[in-house]
Amino acid sequence: MSEIENKRAPLAYENQAFLDSPDGRILRILSEYVEPLARFRREQIQDTVVFFGSARFHSRLQSEKNLADLESASRKSTDAEKRRKQAMAAVDMARYYEDARKLAFLLSQWSMQIPARRRRFVVTTGGGPGIMEAANLGAKEAGAKSVGLNIHLPFEQTPNPYITPSLNFEFHYFFMRKFWFAYLAKALVIFPGGFGTFDELFEILTLAQTQKLAKRILVVIYGSEYWKKLINFQQMIDSGTISPEDMDFLKMVDSPEEGFEFLRDGLTRYHLDREPKRKVEVTPEIAKTNP
Secondary structure, three states, X not given: OOOOOOOOOOOHHHOHHHHOOHHHHHHHHHHHHHHHHHHHHHOOEOOEEEEEOOOOOOOHHHHHHHHHHHHXXXXXXXXXXXXXXXXXXXXXXXXXXXHHHHHHHHHHHHHOOOOOOOEOOEEEEOOOOOHHHHHHHHHHHOOOOOEEEEEOOOOOOOOOOOOOHHHEEEEOOHHHHHHHHHXXXXXXXXXXXXXXXXXXXXXXXXXXHOOOOOOOOEEEEEOHHHHOOOOOHHHHHHOOOOOHHHHOOEEEEOOHHHHHXXXXXXXXXXXXXXXXXOEEEEOOOOEEEEO
């Protein structure tokens, strides 16, 4: 009988076929919790302010260039006229890109001045283009770090170039991405957007209403002209489907300055002034710092 030589089997955590299989799903899910947690700790991120909004908006400069290119082509067709109207609408909506950029700048500039061992109220986005890009850009212009929580999709959404490289994440599972949006957030800023923006807004509002968030979260809804055409919160109160108190943590604003003042005052009141002062006790052996 000939002897059969056994080769070493791969270690389970190095077995790519197993990790990619249905049986390895729990490990893939767990990795999307543990790996970001390790990076947030390493980068000393204590909490965040999350910006949501349409991925389809461009900067004013880019939108005006796109419109000029279409007009210079001067093609007289139904399709060309339709695209021209879309480009004109994009120029109008570009104001939200510029406002998100400025609000993120103001917030980041203020948060960097907070005396703390860890970084406070770090601008965080979904990592893609549009409003996400604008917020990451504003934070970068202020000299601050910012987070991008991207999602791996069949149609490629590449990370925008303004995310801090060490805080650039990509997720496979939507629910793990949503977890990281909510877990560190002390405030949410909602710019005009589509289905995804609605989903993110109402999920956070539901968590806050049902007290599933172990913290006070502020919600800024930016752009009353857009949102009042889509959502009638007063009708919900009048109909008894929500309570007036459910609106206490929510504010609709129309300028970066107004949004910043609400965020600064609320974050200070609920998350800075209420934090316990650190007490220092000195013993003969060692100086101990207790929270």
